Amino acid sequence: MFEKAILSLIFLLLLVITYSVFIGTVDIRSHFFPLLQSTAQSCSAPLRVYMYDLPRRFHVGLLDHSSPDGLPVTSENLPRWPRSSGIKRQHSVEYWLMASLLYDGESEQREAVRVSDPDTAQAFFVPFFSSLSFNTHGHNMTDPDTEFDRQLQIEILEFLRNSKYWQKSGGRDHVIPMTHPNAFRFLRQQLNASILIVADFGRYPRSMSNLSKDVVAPYVHVVESFTDDNPPDPFVARKTLLFFQGNTIRKDEGKVRAKLAKILTGYDDVHYERSAPTTKSIKESTEGMRSSKFCLHPAGDTPSSCRLFDAIVSHCVPVIVSDRIELPFEDEIDYSEFSVFFSIKEAGQPGYMIDQLRQIPKERWIEMWQRLKSISHYYEFQYPPKKEDAVNMVWRQVKNKIPGVQLAVHRHRRLKIPDWWSI
Numbered sequence: 001m002f003e004k005a006i007l008s009l010i011f012l013l014l015l016v017i018t019y020s021v022f023i024g025t026v027d028i029r030s031h032f033f034p035l036l037q038s039t040a041q042s043c044s045a046p047l048r049v050y051m052y053d054l055p056r057r058f059h060v061g062l063l064d065h066s067s068p069d070g071l072p073v074t075s076e077n078l079p080r081w082p083r084s085s086g087i088k089r090q091h092s093v094e095y096w097l098m099a100s101l102l103y104d105g106e107s108e109q110r111e112a113v114r115v116s117d118p119d120t121a122q123a124f125f126v127p128f129f130s131s132l133s134f135n136t137h138g139h140n141m142t143d144p145d146t147e148f149d150r151q152l153q154i155e156i157l158e159f160l161r162n163s164k165y166w167q168k169s170g171g172r173d174h175v176i177p178m179t180h181p182n183a184f185r186f187l188r189q190q191l192n193a194s195i196l197i198v199a200d201f202g203r204y205p206r207s208m209s210n211l212s213k214d215v216v217a218p219y220v221h222v223v224e225s226f227t228d229d230n231p232p233d234p235f236v237a238r239k240t241l242l243f244f245q246g247n248t249i250r251k252d253e254g255k256v257r258a259k260l261a262k263i264l265t266g267y268d269d270v271h272y273e274r275s276a277p278t279t280k281s282i283k284e285s286t287e288g289m290r291s292s293k294f295c296l297h298p299a300g301d302t303p304s305s306c307r308l309f310d311a312i313v314s315h316c317v318p319v320i321v322s323d324r325i326e327l328p329f330e331d332e333i334d335y336s337e338f339s340v341f342f343s344i345k346e347a348g349q350p351g352y353m354i355d356q357l358r359q360i361p362k363e364r365w366i367e368m369w370q371r372l373k374s375i376s377h378y379y380e381f382q383y384p385p386k387k388e389d390a391v392n393m394v395w396r397q398v399k400n401k402i403p404g405v406q407l408a409v410h411r412h413r414r415l416k417i418p419d420w421w422s423i
Contacts (some may be wrong), residue, residue, distance in 0.1 A: 016042055035290035047112040047399040049175070050121035051101045054159070057397055058152060059098060059127045062136050075102045087277040087335060090219045090306035091131035093394070094177035095379040098127045098389045107144040109387035112395035114221075118165055123195070125175045128156045131180035143213040153187045170412060172213075172405045175398055179217060181302050195401055197394065200326055202302025211326065213404065215397040218328045218390055219306035221417045222277075223286040225313040234315075235293065235362045239267040242319065242357060243284050243292035247300070248309060256321060256344050257298050263350050269352065272296070292342065293365060294357055297321065298347070309379050312338075315372045317365065319357070327391050329378060331400070338371040 055061070055069045064079040071077070101114040115121050115275055130153070135150040160166045166174060170193050177197040178184050184191065192208040197217050201209055231237040242264070248257040264272040285321060289295050295311035296319045302324040311318045318339040327335055335341075340357065347353050360403045379391045 003074065006296035012063065014083070014137035033259070042152065044114075046110050047395055047402070048115045048120055048122045049101060049125050049395075050115055050118040050123075051098070051110045051125040052076050052126055052159075053158070054127055058156060059094075059129045062132045064096075073102065075104055078102055078383075084278065085307075086282070087222060088132070089201075089222055091135065091180040091183075092128045092220050093179045093199075093217050093381065093391075094127070096220070096385075096391045097125065097177060097197070097394065098156075099173075099383045101125060103384050105384055110313070110390075110395075111392040111399060117340050121165075122173070123166055124382050124406075126160065126174055126194075127180055127186075128131045128152070128176070130176075130178055130183035133225060134180050134182050134185065148288045150186045152186055152346060157187050157301070169405070169409045171410075172408050173402070176215055177217075179219070180221070195405070197398075200302050200304040202304075213401060215394060215401065216326050216328045216330075217243045217394050217397075218309045219304065220390075221309040221311040221313045221379060222282055222306050223289065224368065225380065226290055226315050226377065229290070229315050229373065235365055238290065238291055238293045238316075239269070240271050241267070242294045243271045243288045243316065243353070244298070245271070245275050245288055246305075247276065256347060257300070260298060260321075260349055263352070264346070267354060285310065286314070289316040292316050294319045299323075299325070299344070311373060312379050313332060313376050315369055317368045317372065319353070321353075329397065331397075332374060332393075333378065336366040338375070344419060 014073075025158055034039045048144060053072065056071060056073065057069050060065070060067060060073055060079050065081065067077070069260075078099060081089065081092055100110070100112065103110075118124070131154055133149045136154075137145045137147075140146075143166070160171065160174070169193065172193050172195075174194040174198065176184075176191055176194045178188065178200045179197060181199070181203040182246075188204075189208055196204075196209050196214040197205065198209055198220055244260075244264075248261050261272060261274065264270050271292070275284075289311055291355060293316070295307070295314070295316035297305070297308045297311060299322040304327075308318055308320065318335075319342065320335075320339055321344065323344050327333075340360070342353055342356075371386045377386075377389060378393050379390050382384075385391050
């Protein structure tokens with residue numbers, strides 16, 4: 001009798017514990033797996049970022065020359081990105097990353113927050129607008145003004161080498177934006193241990209930049225986002241089958257553009273036009289993309305360009321022609337759900353690409369169009385930042401790199417022979 005009572009009590013106790021765990025009032029992980037719980041909490045918490053306080057000439061001074069070089073940048077005096085910047089806007093990721101750290105609003109929906117104590121930081125942001133510096137001082141590489149760009153690079157590298165936090169990690173936990181293919185072009189090789197924010201890897205050797213440590217960010221789109229895209233029948237509303245407007249003379253993989261100019265002539269529903277980036281052409285591209293089913297994205301001087309992201313925010317299904325393109329946020333986003341891909345060889349076959357596009361059923365195209373509408377917010381750079389916009393997606397990617405950074409730093413501290421396995 002006594003044994004039955006004990007067994008009944010044990011059974012009742014197990015039943016209560018099981019039910020409590022099921023409804024969430026008891027978390028057994030906190031008792032038996034505290035490390036697992038702390039890891040889960042660290043994954044959900046915002047990345048703690050220390051931003052170096054650099055003189056304005058390295059960042060917003062390139063936008064606003066009227067403020068003293070030593071005046072600290074705050075959310076109140078941050079210059080707005082100029083609407084008249086035209087094509088330069090595509091390389092402005094560095095600005096939006098800095099702005100997001102200056103924002104002092106709610107942090108619940110943010111992937112990264114600024115900390116004032118560097119000893120509590122998980123990552124260090126270097127607010128040097130290297131892309132804007134190139135566009136401002138060195139856009140013409142033979143111009144004497146390139147010396148200004150080079151001097152800024154020398155100064156920032158000297159500053160970092162004197163930082164004890166750079167020395168502590170060898171720069172591995174430092175985040176440095178370089179989205180222009182020629183950004184930091186004089187001394188970039190000396191930053192190859194850091195987390196680089198790049199648009200693609202077209203101008204970087206593998207020893208310097210790669211997917212394992214760096215983050216691929218989207219170009220900032222230049223055309224206006226299509227916010228009122230709700231026609232009764234979008235397939236019928238978009239009369240043009242395939243749209244392209246841009247430079248057709250390019251290097252490397254971009255040579256395919258000149259070939260496509262010849263292949264794609266003679267189609268009534270294909271628009272392929274050579275043009276330079278001007279205010280007028282940007283407006284024409286906006287209208288063209290919004291009235292087209294597919295938007296062509298052939299490789300340029302490097303595998304990617306802002307045209308891809310212009311197409312996404314225009315809800316025009318991207319047709320990507322490249323053999324070496326890397327895409328942003330691809331661990332979370334499946335581009336095959338809303339894009340069509342062709343190799344350089346396939347695109348160069350007369351008639352092949354157009355035939356393949358015509359064979360895509362209306363139902364499939366509408367699925368891709370709807371998917372574009374649902375994911376386009378991931379490619380919006382804005383201030384103040386919003387949940388799961390482009391800048392927060394980039395910071396999330398940086399956060400995902402931190403465990404690998406910590407592994408590399410810890411191993412480096414105890415190894416007597418660095419990278420012994422490659423010897």
